[in-house]
Amino acid sequence: MKPLLFALRREPEQRLDLSKLTPDRLVGRTVKEIEAIEIGTTKVEARVGEIFKVRSGDPANLHFEGGSERFDLLGAKLLPGFSIYVEGDVGAQLGRNALGGRITVAGDAGPYAASGMSGGHIDIDGDCGDFLGAPLPGEIAGMAGGRIVVRGGVGQRAGDRLRRGIILIEGDAGPDLGSRAIAGTIIALGAVEGRVGYLNKRASLILAQAVDFGPTYVDCGAHNFAFARLFSRALVEDSRRAARLLSQKLRRYAGDTAVYGKGEILTPA
Amino acid sequence: MPQLVRKGVRIDDSFAEAFPMSGTGLVITAPNRKWALTAAHTMTGFATSVIGCGCEAGVDMELSARETPDGRPGVRILLFAMSSKDAEKQLVNRLGQCVLTCPGTAVFRAIDGEFEIKVGDAVRQFGDRFQIAKxxxxxxxxxxxxxxxxxxxxxxxxLTKKCVGGGNLLVMGADWESTMRATEAGVEAIRAVPGAITPFPGGIVRSGSKVGSKYKGMGASTNDAYCPTLSGLGASVLDPDIGCVLEIVIDGLTDAAVSTAMRAGLKAIIALGPKNGAKRIGAGNYGGKLGPFHYHLKDLLP
Structure with missing residues (x-):
């Protein structure tokens, strides 16, 4: 069965709240009912029908033809077994609090992608904004599970307060990658800058390019890690380069010893 | 005893009587095959019979680097016990003493069962708070x-409770050498069956037992009916041409694994013929009232 299609008519005039368009909320609805859903975020009304041309199909698989950086909260609270594909850019909070499923974005994503996500798989072809997987202001923990793969670069503080799950960045990472990370795994294949792993409690940061990590990261020598080989196997379908990085001998910098100190930065030996 | 004949080998019209067991397993990997096998053999050593060892365990199969979760050579071991509690206790104890200690090893789950046993969660404290979860x-x-x-x-x-323990074959031949040749061939064939192990030394037991004893307080004693040095006495079931009896005991993850293993064993033993190998094959049971699983030899013949 063909996926349920949302073809963008024109660039929306306001930011959209697309959390209402997750597959589980669309099951059993007719095209007419879907077109009547209000997705605006201002006083001006914005219904699905005005912005998208909807073509009926399997609501378990959504397809957005055309994207916009005004597409906020796309795939929020997504459940296992569903998938969303976006041919274009998306806005802030992509996959916010997602519990499972799969989101593929053939474009760029805004800030706070995968924020609060606890399961599922997000794949972003382009770049990603700041605070990838980070908590919103006031929240204690960030992403708590699942996997996010960014083919391009990311903004600052990706993986902030990461609690669980894997963040894989094939491009360059902005300042303060993995700041305040609680646990989980961040893999960055491009350049990193700023205070990498600042106040990292027990997360693993695996970086293809080493920089000066500051005095609170302590060199623990180069080793073969069985867990890295395990991750290498698990990630080979997402990124061959990441799998290759993980199968190498890695130098372990333990830290951030300014806090708990059970985390680590691993770089090729 | 009524008998069938296959390729000159006499097959008793008898059955193996087996019991439900709790079973679990591990995949043990190491930087090379030698150390994966060392860990597996150490861990499954002294695990021949639940009577004295608390569990029955053995190597199920070797895994190539492609088949293991971390891409290193590995071994899959299986462990069976009479209760899930016993299985857990034995597994954790053996893991802590034999695999944690063995250089280079890593441990993964081998089977998905209805229940779960805490393995890493039990030995992690060895890390004295330096351990990290992933x-x-x-x-x-x-x-x-x-x-x-x-x-x-x-x-x-x-951990699964759907396992079967006590499938068996009694291999009878003219002398020790020929009987051993046949039994080894049987064990070799069973080794290739996934999900089944032969827990005794080299897969073979020579001290088959019967229920009860003339001594007070002994639950089991030698199976005198199959002892060749007692073959002239009244209770013996051995024919005059039998000079040695060896038994293969099989534990399996499923009913099907045990019957497949017995079928493979029978085939290999019969293929050897009566001249070089076994003259007769039987199976041990307790009259059929104790164990719910019955494996009739006549149903398993090639």
């Missing part, structure tokens, strides 16, 4: 720092 695809692993690097161990492994 989650991957819904499974959790502990990294315990040890003197050769890190011991990677999965937090929980599966």
């Amino acid at each position: 989650s991957l695809d819904g499974r959790r692993y502990w990294r315990v720092p040890v003197m050769d690097g890190e011991f990677l161990v999965e937090s929980k492994v599966g």
Whole structure:
């Protein structure tokens, strides 16, 4: 069965709240009912029908033809077994609090992608904004599970307060990658800058390019890690380069010893 | 005893009587095959019979580097016990003493069962708070720092109560050499069956037992009916041409694994013929009232 299609008519005039368009909320609805859903975020009304041309199909698989950086909260609270594909850019909070499923974005994503996500798989072809997987202001923990793969670069503080799950960045990472990370795994294949792993409690940061990590990261020598080989196997379908990085001998910098100190930065030996 | 004949080998019209058991398993990997096997053999040593060892365990199969979760050579071991509690106790104890200690090893789950046993969760404290947990695809692993690097161990492994223990074949031949040749061929064939192990030394037991004893308080004693040095006495079931009896005991993850293993064993033993191998094949049972699983030899013949 063909996926349920949302073809963008024109660039929306306001930011959209697309959390209402997750597959589980669309099951059993007719095209007419879907077109009547209000997705605006201002006083001006914005219904699905005005912005998208909807073509009926399997609501378990959504397809957005055309994207916009005004597409906020796309795939929020997504459940296992569903998938969303976006041919274009998306806005802030992509996959916010997602519990499972799969989101593929053939474009760029805004800030706070995968924020609060606890399961599922997000794949972003382009770049990603700041605070990838980070908590919103006031929240204690960030992403708590699942996997996010960014083919391009990311903004600052990706993986902030990461609690669980894997963040894989094939491009360059902005300042303060993995700041305040609680646990989980961040893999960055491009350049990193700023205070990498600042106040990292027990997360693993695996970086293809080493920089000066500051005095609170302590060199623990180069080793073969069985867990890295395990991750290498698990990630080979997402990124061959990441799998290759993980199968190498890695130098372990333990830290951030300014806090708990059970985390680590691993770089090729 | 009524008998069938296949390729000159006499087959008793008898059956093996087997019992339900709790079973679990591990995949043990290491930087090379030698150390994966060392860990597996150490861990499954002294695990021939639940009577004295608390469990029955053995190597199920070797795994190539492609087949293991971490891409290193590995071994799959299976462990069976009479209760899930016994299985857990034995598994954790053996893991802690034999695999944690063995250089280079890592441990993963081998089977998914109805229940879970805490494995990594039980030995992680050896790490004295330096241990780190890693989650991957819904499974959790502990990294315990040890003197050769890190011991990677999965937090929980599966346990199933659908296992079967006590499938068996009694291999009877003219002398020790020919009987051993036939029995070894049987064990070799069973080794290739996934999900089934032969827990005794080299897969073979020579001290088959019967229920009860003339001594007070002894639950089991020698199976005198199959002892060749007593063959002239009234209770013996041996024919005059039998000079040696060896038994293969089989534990399996499923009913089907045990019957497949017995079928493979029978085939290999019969193929050897009566001149070089076994003259007769039987099976041990307790009259059929104790165990719910019955494997009739006539149904398993090639």
